[in-house]
Structures are given as structure tokens and as C-alpha cells.
Amino acid sequence: MIDPWTLRVLLEVASRGSFSAAAEALSMTQPAVSRQISGLERRVGVPLFRRLPRGVRLTQAGQTAVELARDILVRTDALEARLRAFTSLTGGQLNVSAFPSANARLTPEAIRCFAESHPGVAVNLVRPDEAGPLAAIRDGRIDVALLTSWQLFVDPASAKYDPSASRVTDEALDGLDLVPLCDERLHVALPADHPLAQRNRVPLRKLKDERWIEGAYPDCLGPIPPIAEALGGPPQIAFFCDDWNGKQALVAARAGVMLVPTLTQAALRPDIVLRPTVPVLPTRRLYAAAAAPPFRSPAATAMIEILTAICRQPVEA
Numbered sequence: 202m203i204d205p206w207t208l209r210v211l212l213e214v215a216s217r218g219s220f221s222a223a224a225e226a227l228s229m230t231q232p233a234v235s236r237q238i239s240g241l242e243r244r245v246g247v248p249l250f251r252r253l254p255r256g257v258r259l260t261q262a263g264q265t266a267v268e269l270a271r272d273i274l275v276r277t278d279a280l281e282a283r284l285r286a287f288t289s290l291t292g293g294q295l296n297v298s299a300f301p302s303a304n305a306r307l308t309p310e311a312i313r314c315f316a317e318s319h320p321g322v323a324v325n326l327v328r329p330d331e332a333g334p335l336a337a338i339r340d341g342r343i344d345v346a347l348l349t350s351w352q353l354f355v356d357p358a359s360a361k362y363d364p365s366a367s368r369v370t371d372e373a374l375d376g377l378d379l380v381p382l383c384d385e386r387l388h389v390a391l392p393a394d395h396p397l398a399q400r401n402r403v404p405l406r407k408l409k410d411e412r413w414i415e416g417a418y419p420d421c422l423g424p425i426p427p428i429a430e431a432l433g434g435p436p437q438i439a440f441f442c443d444d445w446n447g448k449q450a451l452v453a454a455r456a457g458v459m460l461v462p463t464l465t466q467a468a469l470r471p472d473i474v475l476r477p478t479v480p481v482l483p484t485r486r487l488y489a490a491a492a493a494p495p496f497r498s499p500a501a502t503a504m505i506e507i508l509t510a511i512c513r514q515p516v517e518a
Contacts, residue, residue: 203244205277208270210237211249215267219256288499294323295500298334299347302420302461303487305445305468307511308347314507322500338377338492344501347508348379350486351419378493380505383512384484385462387423388475392455395474403476405431412439414448414459419485422460427483449473464512487512 213223214234224231242249249263259267287293295315299308304326312324329337334346389408391398397407405428413436415421420443422428422436429435440457442448445468448459453472462485466475489508491501 203241205274207237207241208274210234211241211270212267212274214238214250214257215259215263218258222256290319290499290503291321293321293498293500294325295345295498295504296325296327296343297345297347297504298327298329298337298343300349300420301417301443301445302465303347305465307464307508310511311504311507314511315504318507319500319503324504335374335377335490338490344491344498345504345508346490347382348488348490349385349419350488351423353379353488376493376496378491378497380489380491380509382487382489382508383463384486385464386484387460387462387478387482388466389478390449390452390459390461390469390473390475392453393472393474395455395458397476398474400476402479404479405482406433408458409433410437412437412457414438414440414442414451414457416441416445416448416459417443420445423485424483428460431478431480431482 210223210227210229213226214220217223217226220234220238221231223229224234227234238250245262245266247262248260249266250257251260283292285291297308297312308326312326315322315324327343329343329346334343334348337343338346389403389405391403397403409432413422415438422438425435440448440451442451445465449470451457452459453470460482461469461475464487469475489505491497491505494502
């Protein structure tokens, strides 16, 4: 393989018409330039310069070599510039995935902050396929994914919640990092004119006969056993709605009640009230998942830092 430096020497000799002039321009010795050109000619098997009493002149093969070398170096320089843009956060793109409640406030705020700091990097909000966000990160289709402990530590079949035992296999996490962002408390959302809306804390047993609104996992009631125990029986799920605006509209219309995590509380409509519950429901932990260094891109690292900073800010309900 011909190295780029040899091609640069070739172009310099062709441009200046002599080995000595090229050597001076490249801060090399004349014999070193001569050896570079001679080695290149031996490799390609054809003379590239005709040696003259004063200087050199390109042969026909040399003219072709110069044209091709110039094109190769332009492309090489472009390659280096494009790759430097990724490390300097001046170019490229960042693919992020999140669940609906995160998209109500956290994700848009993070994208806004990222765009202000790194305007040259395009941020895309994408939906993972059936293989899930962890597989998409491993395949390079997603750079940062927002996940909750409900996704990682709850068995969908039994709804058994065990924060000490991950249901995600070690193989699935190999090469990935789970960065804890915060622990979200769950409050109950009620219509503003609900009989319990005036209470500072709502006993969950008083909501046993309410109709509940379920959503897209993990934006739902979460592990059913804890809430069922607090209610005194399984929740009566009457509505399934994946959209957070739709879920709010159902609450405001007095169709049902739902649970709302901490980071979404500031994005709720004014005709809904939030109340802590008695007993307090288990928190859910929010994570940012990404490739582990050194395979994590600088853009992904910057986004995780922004997400961490936002999650540390007090929530204004």
C-alpha cells in the first residue's frame, strides 16, 4: 500500500520540478526525497519522472500518478476532517431513544441544551425496534437510550420487582454502561375537581374503585403487586393510552386516574393536580444507557452529562 506521505512527496516534486526544491519545501534532505520517488517507481513498476541535468520532468505515467494522487489526498484530507469533527463535536449526528414520559420534558430539554452547546451535531430522536434499545446501542443504531428500572428489573411475565437482580443478561450489557440519572417518585394525577384533590396526600385505598389509565411500557402503572397491595386489590385498568397528552386529557375529563413520575410533573396541564400517595409507591430509577468507553462517542458522553445535570435540578411542579 502506498502511504499518503509518499503521495505528498510526489506532488511536491511535480509542482517544484526538482528533488532539491521539494526537499526544501518539505523540510527533508534531497537524498530522502529521491529515495521516496525511487521507491514509488519500483513499487508501481514504471518511471514517474525523467531525470534532467537540471531538475525532473513528469513522464506520461507520472502525470497520471499525480492526478490520482491529488484526488486521493483530497479524499484523505476530507476523511480526516470529517472524523475530527466527531471528536471535536463540530459535526456528525447523535441518535437518542426515550420513552413517552421522558419525552414530555426531559428529552426536549436535553436536546435544546445539547444543540446550544454543540450546534454542528444533529440530534435524532429514534424509536428502537423489537430487539430493544440495548441491542440497538450494541449495533450502533442508537447512541444514548433512556431506560427505567422497570424495564431492567421487572419480569414482564410475573411482574415481580427485584431491584437487586437484573433481568438483563450480562451478555446484553457487555460493552455497555448504565448511568444512573435519578430516582423518580410516583404521584397520582387527579382531575382538579376530584373529591380527593384537596388532600395533601391521597390514601391509595380510597382509589380502589377508580378507573386507571395504563400506558406504553414503561410509562404505566409499573410493577402491579405494589400498587395492588396499596389499593387493596388489582387496579381497574379501563384505558390504554400510549400518548402522555392523551392520558392527561383522560384524567382532566374525569375518565380515570394515573401515576406520574417526578420529571414529568412540570409538564402537566393546569386542570390536573398531583398528590403524593399513602403509602409511598416504590421509586423507579432512570438510567442513560450507552456504549462503554472507548467506544462511546464524545457526543454521547456530552448528552449524558447534560441529562445528568437536568436530572439534578429541582423539579418545579
